[in-house]
Amino acid sequence: MNTGQQLAISDRLPRGSVNLSADEKSVIIVDQTELPNRFVEIALSTESEMVEAIYQLRVRGAPAIGIMAAYSLFILAGNIKTADISLFLSQLAKHAAALNASRPTAVNLSFALSKMMNAANKCENVGAALHALKETCYAIHAEDITMCRAIAGHGLTLLKAGDGVITHCNAGPLATSQYGTALGPILLAKEQGIEIKVFADETRPLLQGARLTCCELQRSGVDVTLICDSMAASVMRQGKISACMVGCDRVAANGDTANKIGTYSLAITAKYFGIPFYVLGPTSTIDMNCKTGDEIVIEERPATEIWQKWYSEPMAPAETQCFNPAFDITDHFLISAIVTERGILHPPFKESIAGLNL
Numbered sequence: 001m002n003t004g005q006q007l008a009i010s011d012r013l014p015r016g017s018v019n020l021s022a023d024e025k026s027v028i029i030v031d032q033t034e035l036p037n038r039f040v041e042i043a044l045s046t047e048s049e050m051v052e053a054i055y056q057l058r059v060r061g062a063p064a065i066g067i068m069a070a071y072s073l074f075i076l077a078g079n080i081k082t083a084d085i086s087l088f089l090s091q092l093a094k095h096a097a098a099l100n101a102s103r104p105t106a107v108n109l110s111f112a113l114s115k116m117m118n119a120a121n122k123c124e125n126v127g128a129a130l131h132a133l134k135e136t137c138y139a140i141h142a143e144d145i146t147m148c149r150a151i152a153g154h155g156l157t158l159l160k161a162g163d164g165v166i167t168h169c170n171a172g173p174l175a176t177s178q179y180g181t182a183l184g185p186i187l188l189a190k191e192q193g194i195e196i197k198v199f200a201d202e203t204r205p206l207l208q209g210a211r212l213t214c215c216e217l218q219r220s221g222v223d224v225t226l227i228c229d230s231m232a233a234s235v236m237r238q239g240k241i242s243a244c245m246v247g248c249d250r251v252a253a254n255g256d257t258a259n260k261i262g263t264y265s266l267a268i269t270a271k272y273f274g275i276p277f278y279v280l281g282p283t284s285t286i287d288m289n290c291k292t293g294d295e296i297v298i299e300e301r302p303a304t305e306i307w308q309k310w311y312s313e314p315m316a317p318a319e320t321q322c323f324n325p326a327f328d329i330t331d332h333f334l335i336s337a338i339v340t341e342r343g344i345l346h347p348p349f350k351e352s353i354a355g356l357n358l
């Protein structure tokens, strides 16, 4: 049941969670750790604030952290006090490295930062570099909006009115811009008057499904039901699910996909029930440097996120040993299709991905 407070907050959510401030001196983010109880926007203007915001998941979701890192690098570039282009570029590279180290799994972070550094590296003076950085960060954001809309359109061809879709974590507008990736087809369906029923995994331990996906879908009037991660099999057995739609943080050249921890077990369960499992994301999430999922670095996060962070009292004895990988790898053979802005990729993914010529 929605509380008035939650509805009021979801109504205020913008379509996207990252923007440059009007004076272009800070990056403004919706602090996603405050949702669904408070709508808080924060302005970040120093490297340490930016790194902290990414690490603490104030800004999160693979494309959103890429956009945020690009804006951040532009702001930090503006604070570099030298007219010497070599010195400027070496200080810029240090900022880029610090931002890049804040989270390891989502390739969008390094992809956006590399695009920014490439743009600056081509310039012969600091003024030109600042101009190129500004153009590039706005372009990265604009491209994401276009890509998400295209993904939504392609993904919608996989659904029909009355379908039940299960999703994991949050791959909506907060994690990207505008439509999101996995939530894109559902939001687009709603706009077109096509009713889809969504089951949102709560997504332990950080509850992105409960806190963010439910908030976003309620805001758009989508029929969403929250379940605990452990309930997915039972809901599938009851015949309520026609498709799984999830986002991705990095896709290897063979289609193995890193996404929020719990995605893998959802895919195995879907396979058992013969339910199609769709991964949705921009082609910038495909990392041709990773041949298989085994090469993807999985971020490990603090134990306290499992037993303490969201609870008023500890939920396990103090000093309990924990293992908290933030992502897992879903094997390519569990994935029915990968939906990108350039169309729907079908197995065998090694061939269909190679055909993109990335």
Ligand code: MRU
Binding pocket: 057, 060, 061, 062, 063, 106, 168, 169, 170, 171, 172, 175, 176, 180, 181, 182, 208, 246, 247, 248, 249, 259, 260, 261, 326
């Ligand atoms: O740790 P998070 O919340 O950043 O993890 C996010 C996910 O796993 C999303 O599914 C993924 O980034 C896709 S967002 C469009």
